[in-house]
Structures are given as C-alpha cells and as structure tokens.
Amino acid sequence: MVDMVDMVDYVIPIRTGKIVINHKKCEECEVYECAKACSLYGRNIIRIKNGRPITFLGEEEIRRRDNECLACEINCPYDAIKIILDFPELDRGA
Numbered sequence: 001m002v003d004m005v006d007m008v009d010y011v012i013p014i015r016t017g018k019i020v021i022n023h024k025k026c027e028e029c030e031v032y033e034c035a036k037a038c039s040l041y042g043r044n045i046i047r048i049k050n051g052r053p054i055t056f057l058g059e060e061e062i063r064r065r066d067n068e069c070l071a072c073e074i075n076c077p078y079d080a081i082k083i084i085l086d087f088p089e090l091d092r093g094a
C-alpha cells in the first residue's frame with residue numbers, strides 16, 4: 001500500500017525496498033526532474049500532482065513496472081528522494 005509515513009515523507013514501496021520522498025523539500029521545486037527522469041529512464045511511476053511527486057499506481061503495478069533505474073534520486077536537485085533498498089543478507093551478517 002502506498003501511504004504517508006507522516007506529513008513529510010511519502011513512501012512508495014518497490015520490489016526490493018522503497019522510494020522515500022520528502023515533500024517538504026519539494027515545496028520550492030519548479031523543475032520536477034524526478035518525474036521527467038522517471039518518464040525518460042524509468043517506467044512512469046512518479047507523476048506530479050499539486051506540485052508534489054506521487055504515484056497513481058497500485059503496489060502490484062509498481063512492482064511490475066519498476067526497473068530500479070534510480071533516475072529520480074540521481075536527478076533531484078534538492079536531495080528530496082531516497083531509494084532505500086533491502087539487503088537482508090547483510091542484516092544476517094552473510
């Protein structure tokens with residue numbers, strides 16, 4: 001389920017982790033490079049609504065589409081997006 005963790009962070013679950021967007025940092029943004037990068041290099045998971053990057057997709061469709069290109073994080077000039085990947089083998093000390 002796509003949900004708001006709190007008033008600041010917007011979380012999009014992906015197959016191997018999650019995309020965490022700090023909407024507070026997006027308030028001054030006028031470039032929306034995250035959504036542009038997602039349409040160019042990703043699979044249109046992120047769209048802009050009312051000046052904020054969100055997804056309109058359900059979890060299953062996000063899992064199907066996500067290609068883990070990392071373009072949204074790399075291209076955001078405000079450091080507002082973090083992609084957090086799960087590495088359970090590291091947690092187990094493997």
Ligand code: SF4
Nearest residue numbers: 026029033034076080
């Ligand atoms: S995530 Fe970055 S590029 Fe996207 S709207 Fe927020 S500040 Fe702009």
